[in-house]
Amino acid sequence: xxxxxxxxxxxxxxxxxxxxxxxxxxxxxxxxxxxxxxxxxxxxxxxxxxxxxxxxxxxxxxxxxxxxxxxxxxxxxxxxxxxxxxxxxxxxxxxxxxxxxxxxxxxxxxxxxxxxxxxxxxxxxxxxxxxxxxxxxxxxxxxxxxxxxxxxxxxxxxxxxxxxxxxxxxxxxxxxxxxxxxxxxxxxxxxxxxxxxxxxxxxxxxxxxxxxxxxxxxxxxxxxxxxxxxxxxxxxx
Numbered sequence: 001x002x003x004x005x006x007x008x009x010x011x012x013x014x015x016x017x018x019x020x021x022x023x024x025x026x027x028x029x030x031x032x033x034x035x036x037x038x039x040x041x042x043x044x045x046x047x048x049x050x051x052x053x054x055x056x057x058x059x060x061x062x063x064x065x066x067x068x069x070x071x072x073x074x075x076x077x078x079x080x081x082x083x084x085x086x087x088x089x090x091x092x093x094x095x096x097x098x099x100x101x102x103x104x105x106x107x108x109x110x111x112x113x114x115x116x117x118x119x120x121x122x123x124x125x126x127x128x129x130x131x132x133x134x135x136x137x138x139x140x141x142x143x144x145x146x147x148x149x150x151x152x153x154x155x156x157x158x159x160x161x162x163x164x165x166x167x168x169x170x171x172x173x174x175x176x177x178x179x180x181x182x183x184x185x186x187x188x189x190x191x192x193x194x195x196x197x198x199x200x201x202x203x204x205x206x207x208x209x210x211x212x213x214x215x216x217x218x219x220x221x222x223x224x225x226x227x228x229x230x231x232x233x234x235x236x237x
Contacts, residue, residue, distance in 0.1 A: 001131065002036045003124050012036050012046050012058040019056035022048075034058070037133045041066050066133045071228040072177035074100035074154060076147055077217050078184035081110040087122055089214035094126035094136060096221045103141040108186030114141055144192055147181075148199045154179040158201040159216060160188050165205040168220060172227045180204070182216045 002022055006013040014022060014036075022028050030051045036044045036058065042065055046058035075098060079086045090101060103114055119138060127133055154177035159168060172178055181188075181196065188196075197203060206219050 001128050001133075002034060003128060004036050004038050007036070007038045007040065007044065007060070010060040012038075012044060012060055014056040014058070016054050020053050022056050023051050023053045033061070036060075037066070037127070039135050041068070041135070043133060066135075068134060069097070069099075070175050071224070072099045072154070073097075073221065073224045074102070074152075074177065074179040075182060075217055075220055076102040076104040076142075076179065077182040078106050078109050078213055079103050079111040079114055079141070080213050081185060083111065083114070085212070085214040086111070086114075087119065089217045090119055090138075091122050091126045092218050093221050094123050095130040095132065096218070096225060097132055097134075098136050098221055099134075100137040100139065102139040102147065104144055104147055104181060104183075105141055106144040106183055106192055107189045109184045110186075112141075116140065144188075145195070148196050148201065152179055153177065156196075156199075156201045157181065157204045158188065158193060158196045159183075159204050159206050159220065160193055161210060162203060162205065165203045168204040168206055169223050169227050171202055171204055172224060175228075178224060180220050182213060182220065184213060 002014055002018050004012050004014050028034060028048055028051065030048050032048045034046060036046050042063045044060045045062040046060045048056060049059050050057035093101065105112055123136065123138060155171055155173065157168060157171050157180045159180055159182050168180065181201065193203065206216050211219060
């Protein structure tokens with residue numbers, strides 16, 4: 001499976017990285033048939049017509065839509081001080097299955113800069129590895145105070161360290177979109193939690209253990225998958 005950002009008029013062009021992998025590593029040649037995906041929500045069956053390692057060109061001979069799951073999970077999460085941990089979260093969340101990610105800058109955030117081009121490459125790599133080809137939306141970073149003011153039809157949750165909160169799983173309803181906010185290493189401030197609640201966010205718990213930010217993000221993905229039935233454990237049935 002290959003990824004292309006240039007698919008138009010039945011012609012598909014692979015970038016230099018994908019071309020090298022296709023031609024030099026996997027040793028495909030002109031006339032070979034391969035599968036390609038892009039951001040359009042379709043999988044293309046295409047024939048190689050130019051086996052250049054710098055710009056491989058293919059002719060689209062068939063296409064089919066990528067399956068779109070009815071469930072929708074959006075996680076707004078504070079980038080970690082160690083950017084490798086945040087990138088690990090993105091990679092694993094895409095592998096497990098997620099529809100939208102928003103990097104969130106809150107008061108205790110220690111990282112305020114992200115390489116979004118690199119994040120995009122990680123998303124593509126995770127999609128190829130997992131064969132989860134429903135392209136998630138990766139938003140530009142946003143400040144906490146601006147994010148909570150944004151309109152959303154999703155069930156809105158804010159996860160933070162408070163034992164008395166109801167569990168994240170209890171807030172998830174089958175076939176309804178869910179938006180969950182996860183804070184930085186120092187958690188959300190009391191003022192931020194109160195501001196979020198005033199905007200309709202439900203305070204939730206991810207369990208008794210104190211989790212790292214990136215772990216909390218993955219736990220949220222896993223809980224959502226289980227509750228909505230993606231792991232074959234649909235509580236609504």
